[in-house]
Amino acid sequence: MPFPLFNSIASWFLKKRIHQIELFLKYPVEVQQEVLMDLISFAKNTKMGYKYDFTSIKSYTEFKERVPIRSYEEIAEDINKSREGEDNLFWPTKIKWYAKSSGTTDSRSKFIPVSTEALENCHYKAGKDMLSLYINNNTNTQLFTGKSLRLGGSQELHQNQQNYFGDLSSIIIDNMPLWAEINSTPSMRVSLMPDWDSKIKAILNESLSENVTSLVGVPSWMLVLLNQGLKKMDKSDIFDIWPNVEVYFHGGVSFRPYKNQYDQIFSSNPIHYYEIYNASEGFFAIQDQNDSDDLLLMLDYGIFYEFIPVNREKESIIQIQDVKLFVEYELVITTNGGLWRYRIGDVIRFTSLSPYRIQITGRTKHFINAFGEEVVVENTDRAIEEASVQTGVKIVDYTVAPIYISNSNSRGSHEWLIEFKDMPNNLDMFAKMLDQKLRELNSDYDAKRYKNITMSSPKISVAQSGLFDRWQRNSNRIGGQHKIQRLSNDRKFIENLLKIDF
Numbered sequence: 001m002p003f004p005l006f007n008s009i010a011s012w013f014l015k016k017r018i019h020q021i022e023l024f025l026k027y028p029v030e031v032q033q034e035v036l037m038d039l040i041s042f043a044k045n046t047k048m049g050y051k052y053d054f055t056s057i058k059s060y061t062e063f064k065e066r067v068p069i070r071s072y073e074e075i076a077e078d079i080n081k082s083r084e085g086e087d088n089l090f091w092p093t094k095i096k097w098y099a100k101s102s103g104t105t106d107s108r109s110k111f112i113p114v115s116t117e118a119l120e121n122c123h124y125k126a127g128k129d130m131l132s133l134y135i136n137n138n139t140n141t142q143l144f145t146g147k148s149l150r151l152g153g154s155q156e157l158h159q160n161q162q163n164y165f166g167d168l169s170s171i172i173i174d175n176m177p178l179w180a181e182i183n184s185t186p187s188m189r190v191s192l193m194p195d196w197d198s199k200i201k202a203i204l205n206e207s208l209s210e211n212v213t214s215l216v217g218v219p220s221w222m223l224v225l226l227n228q229g230l231k232k233m234d235k236s237d238i239f240d241i242w243p244n245v246e247v248y249f250h251g252g253v254s255f256r257p258y259k260n261q262y263d264q265i266f267s268s269n270p271i272h273y274y275e276i277y278n279a280s281e282g283f284f285a286i287q288d289q290n291d292s293d294d295l296l297l298m299l300d301y302g303i304f305y306e307f308i309p310v311n312r313e314k315e316s317i318i319q320i321q322d323v324k325l326f327v328e329y330e331l332v333i334t335t336n337g338g339l340w341r342y343r344i345g346d347v348i349r350f351t352s353l354s355p356y357r358i359q360i361t362g363r364t365k366h367f368i369n370a371f372g373e374e375v376v377v378e379n380t381d382r383a384i385e386e387a388s389v390q391t392g393v394k395i396v397d398y399t400v401a402p403i404y405i406s407n408s409n410s411r412g413s414h415e416w417l418i419e420f421k422d423m424p425n426n427l428d429m430f431a432k433m434l435d436q437k438l439r440e441l442n443s444d445y446d447a448k449r450y451k452n453i454t455m456s457s458p459k460i461s462v463a464q465s466g467l468f469d470r471w472q473r474n475s476n477r478i479g480g481q482h483k484i485q486r487l488s489n490d491r492k493f494i495e496n497l498l499k500i501d502f
Contacts, residue, residue: 014132021129024299025355029321036060036304039334047078048090048340060319069317069332069341072110079111085161091115091338097175098160099168099280112280114171118337122301123172126276126283127180129298130249133288134274138246146244147185147210151203151217151225157192168280185210196478204229212242218252219262220397220483226265239268251276253483254360254377256385261394261421277360281344282335285358294357302336310347310364311374323350328376330364347376366487370402371412371454373445375438377486383437384418391430394421397468397484401494403459411456412448417494419463431460463497470500 024031040063044054052066078089079098087094091113098111114123135141153167157174164171173191181188186206193199208229215222226238233241248262248271255262255275262273277285277295282303285295297305299320307329308317317332331346333339345365348358362376369375380400388395396419403413416434424430435457439446448454472478485493 014128014135017129017132018136020300021132028299028356029319031299032304032320033060035300035302036063036334039302039304039336042336043090043092043338046088046090046092048338064317067341069343071343075339075342076110079113082113083111083160083163083165089338090340091336093117094162095338096163097171098163098165099171100165101168101280110280111165112168113338114168114280115337117302118282118335119172119175121336122283122303123168123278124177124180125301126278126286126298130274130276130286133286133296134247134249134272137288137290138272141246142244143213143246144183145211146213146242147183147207148214148216149203149207149210149212149242150184150186150191151215151222152191168278185212200225200228204232208233208241210242211244213244213246215245215248215250217250218483219250219255219258220253222248222250223258223261230265236265237268238265245271247272247274249274249276251278254381256381257388257395257398259385260389264394277358279344279346281333281339281342282337284331284333288357293359294351295359297356297358299356304334306332306334306341308332320356323353323356325350325353328361362487366485368400368402368414368487368489370404370489371448373442373448373455375400375414375442375445375487379438379441379445380486382441383434384416386437387430387433390433391424391426393424393430395419396421397463399484399486399488399494399497401488401491404491411452412454413456414458415461415491415494416458417461417463417467417497419465419467423462427460427462431458434458434460461498464502466502467497467500470502471497474500 040049040054040057043049049055057063057066075090082089082095083098093115095113095115097114097119099114101110101112131143135143150173152169152173157164157166157170170192173188176184176188186203190199190202190206193202203225217225229241230236230238235241238245250273255273259273272290275287275295276283283298283301284303285297287294288296305320306317307320307323310328310330323329326349328347328349331344331348333342333344335342343364345363346360347362347364348360351357351359359378361378367374367376384395384398398416398418400414400416403415405412435449439449449457468484469478472484488494
């Protein structure tokens with residue numbers, strides 16, 4: 001089939017989904033209630049269903065009263081039993097895949113169940129919706145006249161008795177529908193290669209000659225791939241390699257620290273950046289507007305959402321109809337992968353209630369509050385983006401940790417360990433801009449910095465070139481979905497980095 005004709009047919013087909021999206025935009029509460037009751041009904045004959053008498057649950061109130069909120073540690077035993085071959089524990093259909101997630105610095109692995117229903121009705125449905133929303137906003141798109149360059153996990157799938165485990169991206173690629181595989185590059189064989197360095201070379205060998213029209217992957221690792229492609233082709237602009245690329249779908253880590261670097265390698269033409277919010281536990285939200293920082297919460301993926309207000313002990317967990325604008329909430333999910341009232345550890349806030357749009361502000365475990373400053377990842381990402389733009393430097397990666405008060409005459413502070421791609425001309429000025437922006441963004445931090453009474457100005461430590469890459473290699477966390485912990489409330493992570501020998 002000629003590419004222009006295929007582009008027209010694919011665009012028409014994907015646009016049909018917009019009408020279904022409009023349904024949950026119009027009736028969000030009703031759709032979420034239907035999702036919850038369908039999940040309860042589907043799992044009523046599981047061990048979980050019998051334990052909490054799912055058959056008699058007729059309302060959210062009953063569900064909330066019977067089923068406890070849980071963390072991974074509290075469900076790990078059932079997941080281990082499931083991986084060993086015991087079925088019907090928390091989900092009625094057999095779980096064939098487990099997404100292996102090691103977190104950010106914790107060495108203990110988590111194995112998140114991925115059911116057939118979760119793959120089909122959540123992850124793949126979201127992949128189509130990602131395209132549908134983009135096409136709906138860009139009616140002249142030529143997206144399907146070329147291929148999508150995908151950059152997934154670097155781990156291969158491992159078999160454990162009758163099931164498999166690996167990066168979620170590996171599971172998705174291994175089970176990808178034919179229509180998506182045809183329109184993707186590199187091949188499945190290359191996408192699933194376990195060795196990161198060999199995979200990057202193989203991706204470029206297969207993809208440099210393709211007509212790439214879109215990119216999909218984690219910003220930090222995609223930037224490595226694109227820069228190596230530019231180096232190999234002796235070019236400075238991606239459009240000199242792929243002249244028809246029009247959109248980059250990104251997720252996994254904040255895009256802010258990397259945006260100015262992307263703008264520089266896409267300098268000759270504008271490109272759309274579309275953010276997605278997906279995790280091993282599910283696919284949650286998609287940017288639905290051009291040039292926006294807000295993500296549309298997708299309400300019909302077989303995921304029921306609950307929200308715990310952060311730093312408000314008197315308020316209990318709430319449903320979507322009770323959320324308020326610009327209040328930070330910890331996300332709790334019940335999913336078609338067999339997770340029931342699961343604390344995923346992410347913190348979000350709503351920027352719109354009609355429709356429900358969100359921003360990701362951090363992780364419940366990743367913050368700094370050593371002196372009452374309550375700094376979250378969103379604050380530091382914005383601050384380092386602003387300082388980088390103002391000073392014209394590029395950041396490879398960074399992490400921040402507290403400097404504790406050592407005696408009555410000292411002040412607390414933050415140490416920023418930053419790997420620069422190119423050093424600022426004046427490091428003190430960079431630090432001053434970073435501090436100033438953080439004070440503008442966070443009133444608690446600003447109060448602690450007032451006249452240096454509680455906290456002194458931040459300390460910038462320049463990381464050796466390749467430090468974060470070396471840590472990830474030493475920790476077997478190269479490529480794909482692996483990420484650096486931005487904030488720590490102690491010095492364990494930063495001290496481990498500072499001890500690495502070159």
